[in-house]
Amino acid sequence: MANIRHPIVDVHTHVYLPRYAAELRARTSAPRILNWTNGVKTEERLLILDGEPSGGRPIGPQYWDRDEKLEFMRRHGINISFVSSANPWLDFLPADRAQTLAHELNNNLEEYCATSPPAEGFSGLKTLYGFGLLPLVPDVEVSTIIQTIEHLKSLPHIRGIIMGTKGIGKGLDDNTLDPVWDAIQAARLVVFIHPHYGVDSTAFGENDNGHVLPLALGFPFETTIAVTRLILSGVLDRFPDLRLLLAHSGGALPQLSSRLASCIQHDPIVANRLKHDARYYLGQLYFDAVAYGSEELTFVSQTISRASTFKNGGGTVDPAVGSTRLLFGTDHPFFPPLEASQKWPSVESNLAAIRSMAGVDSKPEHQANILGLNALRLFDLHDQVYT
Amino acid sequence: MANIRHPIVDVHTHVYLPRYAAELRARTSAPRILNWTNGVKTEERLLILDGEPSGGRPIGPQYWDRDEKLEFMRRHGINISFVSSANPWLDFLPADRAQTLAHELNNNLEEYCATSPPAEGFSGLKTLYGFGLLPLVPDVEVSTIIQTIEHLKSLPHIRGIIMGTKGIGKGLDDNTLDPVWDAIQAARLVVFIHPHYGVDSTAFGENDNGHVLPLALGFPFETTIAVTRLILSGVLDRFPDLRLLLAHSGGALPQLSSRLASCIQHDPIVANRLKHDARYYLGQLYFDAVAYGSEELTFVSQTISRASTFKNGGGTVDPAVGSTRLLFGTDHPFFPPLEASQKWPSVESNLAAIRSMAGVDSKPEHQANILGLNALRLFDLHDQVYT
Numbered sequence: 109m110a111n112i113r114h115p116i117v118d119v120h121t122h123v124y125l126p127r128y129a130a131e132l133r134a135r136t137s138a139p140r141i142l143n144w145t146n147g148v149k150t151e152e153r154l155l156i157l158d159g160e161p162s163g164g165r166p167i168g169p170q171y172w173d174r175d176e177k178l179e180f181m182r183r184h185g186i187n188i189s190f191v192s193s194a195n196p197w198l199d200f201l202p203a204d205r206a207q208t209l210a211h212e213l214n215n216n217l218e219e220y221c222a223t224s225p226p227a228e229g230f231s232g233l234k235t236l237y238g239f240g241l242l243p244l245v246p247d248v249e250v251s252t253i254i255q256t257i258e259h260l261k262s263l264p265h266i267r268g269i270i271m272g273t274k275g276i277g278k279g280l281d282d283n284t285l286d287p288v289w290d291a292i293q294a295a296r297l298v299v300f301i302h303p304h305y306g307v308d309s310t311a312f313g314e315n316d317n318g319h320v321l322p323l324a325l326g327f328p329f330e331t332t333i334a335v336t337r338l339i340l341s342g343v344l345d346r347f348p349d350l351r352l353l354l355a356h357s358g359g360a361l362p363q364l365s366s367r368l369a370s371c372i373q374h375d376p377i378v379a380n381r382l383k384h385d386a387r388y389y390l391g392q393l394y395f396d397a398v399a400y401g402s403e404e405l406t407f408v409s410q411t412i413s414r415a416s417t418f419k420n421g422g423g424t425v426d427p428a429v430g431s432t433r434l435l436f437g438t439d440h441p442f443f444p445p446l447e448a449s450q451k452w453p454s455v456e457s458n459l460a461a462i463r464s465m466a467g468v469d470s471k472p473e474h475q476a477n478i479l480g481l482n483a484l485r486l487f488d489l490h491d492q493v494y495t
Numbered sequence: 496m497a498n499i500r501h502p503i504v505d506v507h508t509h510v511y512l513p514r515y516a517a518e519l520r521a522r523t524s525a526p527r528i529l530n531w532t533n534g535v536k537t538e539e540r541l542l543i544l545d546g547e548p549s550g551g552r553p554i555g556p557q558y559w560d561r562d563e564k565l566e567f568m569r570r571h572g573i574n575i576s577f578v579s580s581a582n583p584w585l586d587f588l589p590a591d592r593a594q595t596l597a598h599e600l601n602n603n604l605e606e607y608c609a610t611s612p613p614a615e616g617f618s619g620l621k622t623l624y625g626f627g628l629l630p631l632v633p634d635v636e637v638s639t640i641i642q643t644i645e646h647l648k649s650l651p652h653i654r655g656i657i658m659g660t661k662g663i664g665k666g667l668d669d670n671t672l673d674p675v676w677d678a679i680q681a682a683r684l685v686v687f688i689h690p691h692y693g694v695d696s697t698a699f700g701e702n703d704n705g706h707v708l709p710l711a712l713g714f715p716f717e718t719t720i721a722v723t724r725l726i727l728s729g730v731l732d733r734f735p736d737l738r739l740l741l742a743h744s745g746g747a748l749p750q751l752s753s754r755l756a757s758c759i760q761h762d763p764i765v766a767n768r769l770k771h772d773a774r775y776y777l778g779q780l781y782f783d784a785v786a787y788g789s790e791e792l793t794f795v796s797q798t799i800s801r802a803s804t805f806k807n808g809g810g811t812v813d814p815a816v817g818s819t820r821l822l823f824g825t826d827h828p829f830f831p832p833l834e835a836s837q838k839w840p841s842v843e844s845n846l847a848a849i850r851s852m853a854g855v856d857s858k859p860e861h862q863a864n865i866l867g868l869n870a871l872r873l874f875d876l877h878d879q880v881y882t
Contacts, residue, residue: 279700308695311720313666317727318762324755325723328747329716333698336712340704356754360715360747366788366848367743368711370841374830375705387788401753401774403801407794414790443761454757461753 114476115187115230117483119300120355120396120437122194124154124171125216131209139196141167156196156304165319170441174220178235180440184455187227187480190487191217192239192270194442195304199245199272203252206243210256214240214263221265232492239270239300242288246277250287257291267487268298268353273305273334280334281341289347298394298486302355303330328359335361335393336368344392345383351486353435357399358390362411365390369418384420391415391429394486396437397478400457402464405478409434409465427467431474435482436462501863502574502617504870506687507742507783507824509581511541511558512603518596526583528554543583543691552706557828561607565622567827571842574614574867577874578604579626579657581829582691586632586659590639593630597643601627601650608652619879626657626687629675633664637674644678654874655685655740660692660721667721668728676734685781685873689742690717715746722748722780723755731779732770738873740822744786745777749798752777756805771807778802778816781873783824784865787844789851796821796852814854818861822869823849 124132132141137158144153144163154171155164170176171194181189193213198206217238224236240260242253253276260266269292275282280301292299306326335354338344354361361368369386372378390411399405409430416423436458443454459479468474484490511519519528524545531540531550541558542551557563558581568576580600585593604625611623627647629640640663647653656679662669667688679686693713722741725731731739741748748755756773759765777798786792796817803810823845830841846866855861871877 281700281702307698307716311694311717313668313724315668315724315728316764317724318764320727320755320758320762320765321720321723324751324758325716325720325747328751328754329694329712330698332747333708333712336708337700337702337704340707341702357750360712360719360750363744363747363750363786363791363794364711364715366786366791366844367715368707370787370830370844371707371711373840374833375707376833377703377705378707399750399753400757403794403797404750404753407750407790407797410790410794443757446761446763453760457753457757 112472112476115227115233115480115484116185117436117480118181118186118189118438118440119353119435119483120398121177121189121191121440122442123177123191123217123220124167124194125213125220126172127209127213127216128193129172139200170444174224174236177440178225180452181235184438184451184459186438187230188233188235188237188483190237190239190267190483191221192300192302193217193241195272195302197241197270197272197304198243199274199304201245203243203245203248206245206248207252207256210241210243211259214256214260214266218263218265230493233489234265236265237487237489238266239268239298240266242269242271244271244274244276248276250284253288254291257288257295257297260297261295267489268300270300270302272302273330279337281337281343283341286343286346289343289350293347293350296351296488298351298353300353300355301331301334303327303334303359306330328356330359331355332359332361332364339386339389340372340378340382342381344389348392351394352392353394353396353486355396355398357397357404357408357434358393358395362390362408365411385418387411388415388418388420391433394433394435394482397434397462398437398439398458400454400461402461402466405434405461406466406468409468428474431465431468431471431477432482434462434478435486436479499859499863502614502620502867502871503572504823504867505568505573505576505825505827506740506822506870507785508564508576508578508827509829510564510578510604510607511554511581512600512607513559514596514600514603515580516559526587546696557831561611561623564827565612567839568622571825571838571846573825574617575620575622575624575870577624577626577654577870578608579687579689580604580628582659582689584628584657584659584691585630586661586691588632590630590632590635593632593635594639594643597628597630598646601643601647601653605650605652617880620876621652623652624874624876625653626655626685627653629656629658631658631661631663635663637671640675641678644675644682644684647684648682654876655687657687657689659689660717666724668724668730670728673730673733676730676737680734680737683738683875685738685740687740687742688718688721690714690721690746693717715743717746718742719746719748719751726773726776727759727765727769729768731776735779738781739779740781740783740873742783742785744784744791744795744821745780745782749777749795752798772805774798775802775805775807778820781820781822781869784821784849785824785826785845787841787848789848789853792821792848793853793855796855815861818852818855818858818864819869821849821865822873823866
């Protein structure tokens with residue numbers, strides 16, 4: 109296979125900045141960082157939801173220390189990372205505190221990235237870029253959110269925004285947010301939509317299944333609901349240039365997209381509101397390639413490629429387009445190996461899945477896109493390197 | 496394309512038997528059938544959940560009249576239907592009433608099928624077969640459920656059981672149900688797992704999206720959770736010959752199956768309990784082909800075909816096996832056309848999706864399997880016709 113020179117770019121990698129970790133340590137209810145002891149050893153644990161199984165998860169320097177991030181990247185051959193705060197962001201804070209902390213954390217993340225080493229072999233690029241935060245909490249003024257977007261525009265290494273699914277309390281399909289989408293679209297900031305809450309955990313029953321059900325199912329369900337609600341509310345019709353990146357390959361949206369289209373066709377209240385068949389909008393979205401299986405990624409790519417055929421007025425399939433909207437990611441520092449190992453199985457399985465996708469396995473240019481070039485294009489950094 | 500003589504068999508088609516409709520009419524809270532009037536016209540409406548959007552859906556003879564079912568089948572070229580009670584089955588009844596009604600409804604459904612016309616061109620077969628009901632409600636004795644299974648074994652046209660996801664209150668992964676799975680497996684009855692409750696509707700927000708979100712997302716999420724919980728609890732390890740048919744092509748299970756496997760690998764409490772990688776179990780399941788899109792069905796088929804590679808100890812991909820576990824269905828009488836039409840778009844889109852699946856479009860024997868022969872084999876009727 110011909111070699112194409114391209115960076116490996118990780119678009120799904122998290123950090124708890126020291127300022128954020130300090131905020132969590134000062135809290136007495138979830139989300140919080142607490143000292144956990146079993147009499148023999150004491151460690152810090154992160155509890156992101158009350159009643160979380162196993163009393164939360166061990167947390168350490170890999171969550172905040174930049175050197176650990178860079179070492180992780182070096183080990184896995186990752187040249188550039190777009191780092192985002194991990195959930196639950198500022199969701200739990202009162203509006204004024206959320207506003208202040210967003211401003212400070214965005215400055216901190218800019219510095220975290222701006223002072224990172226250059227990306228070796230990719231002239232003019234840094235190793236680290238970031239997704240900033242907005243104070244998306246109840247009772248915040250929309251004008252305050254817009255101010256934060258203005259601030260983010262002034263931070264050259266912040267190329268996007270990570271957000272959960274609650275908006276300012278009523279979800280992302282709340283019409284009140286239209287000026288926010290408008291400002292984000294104008295600023296060309298990429299929105300990374302990421303889950304935190306899952307679905308009501310009573311659905312998962314009483315058996316002890318550790319974190320499996322909320323993480324494997326609840327997380328992708330939440331993302332699927334959020335982006336579906338965005339589609340149904342017409343946000344993608346009103347802001348067609350908005351660039352939304354979906355965590356975990358869009359959750360279940362691709363597999364349920366034809367069912368969604370069929371249900372809409374049978375419900376005139378929604379059908380009459382939308383410009384296109386629901387499947388069209390999948391071609392407007394970006395998907396991280398964090399699905400752990402090549403058949404999954406191939407399928408996501410196909411639902412992107414077929415999207416144009418569902419444009420109102422008609423269109424044709426372009427089988428190459430799918431691989432232009434999938435982007436490699438790791439979910440670091442989550443899913444660390446259970447046993448000491450040089451490389452993380454969670455990362456290796458995502459890399460292997462990309463490389464063995466049908467139609468991509470034999471096309472180095474498609475692999476180069478998913479592994480790195482799509483990210484450079486999406487974040488407007490491509491022309492800096494490839495002129 | 497060579498013609499292969501095969502019936503078209505619908506495995507996902509519902510009935511509210513007259514006795515069941517009468518039970519719903521006598522009720523004053525959901526689920527119920529009520530008279531709805533807007534001053535101009537009066538109609539019966541079915542309210543399956545309290546607070547359902549649009550005050551429920553219009554209901555009429557297509558829900559209970561056998562002639563309407565047969566006319567629907569004739570119009571769409573369906574030769575044989577495996578009819579099941581629609582949700583919420585007996586879930587809302589006290590144990591003694593559930594037991595009595597299960598017995599009576601199972602007898603009624605046997606008669607509904609036994610007296611149906613012969614399937615033209617398929618010697619010895621009827622047009623109608625059925626899925627029976629079990630009294631799966633809280634406080635029922637397991638021995639009572641077993642008795643009902645014994646009764647179903649004596650009804651020659653009842654070939655399976657339809658069930659929701661609650662079991663006897665704690666879900667299908669409740670170990671108390673082990674004797675039930677054992678009896679069902681021994682009786683060779685097919686279990687059709689079907690959603691009713693969706694997920695907590697607060698996740699769907701405040702915008703008026705009709706029935707779209709609960710039906711397009713909530714339903715498949717519920718099925719996905721239920722079958723995942725069955726896998727995690729070891730039911731498929733303990734009862735490897737159990738034949739489970741999943742509604743709506745397994746919901747989101749195929750797309751989330753590699754993520755599920757990865758999460759399990761990172762959670763020893765579950766990993767140590769299971770015999771195989773989570774993806775292995777998809778090859779043990781049956782999926783209706785009610786997904787409305789050919790890429791979706793192709794993908795489901797691939798996750799079935801790859802399953803054997805995830806067997807503990809290893810195995811090889813058999814690309815032909817996927818099409819042996821997908822089965823045509825319609826979801827009649829739900830999703831009727833909004834405007835009078837000879838054929839239902841919901842049915843036509845499922846037929847078209849099957850016929851244009853990659854790898855199936857050019858293979859008449861695979862189409863014949865999905866459209867009908869898989870069902871004859873699954874329900875032990877194949878050898879009656881093809882000897």
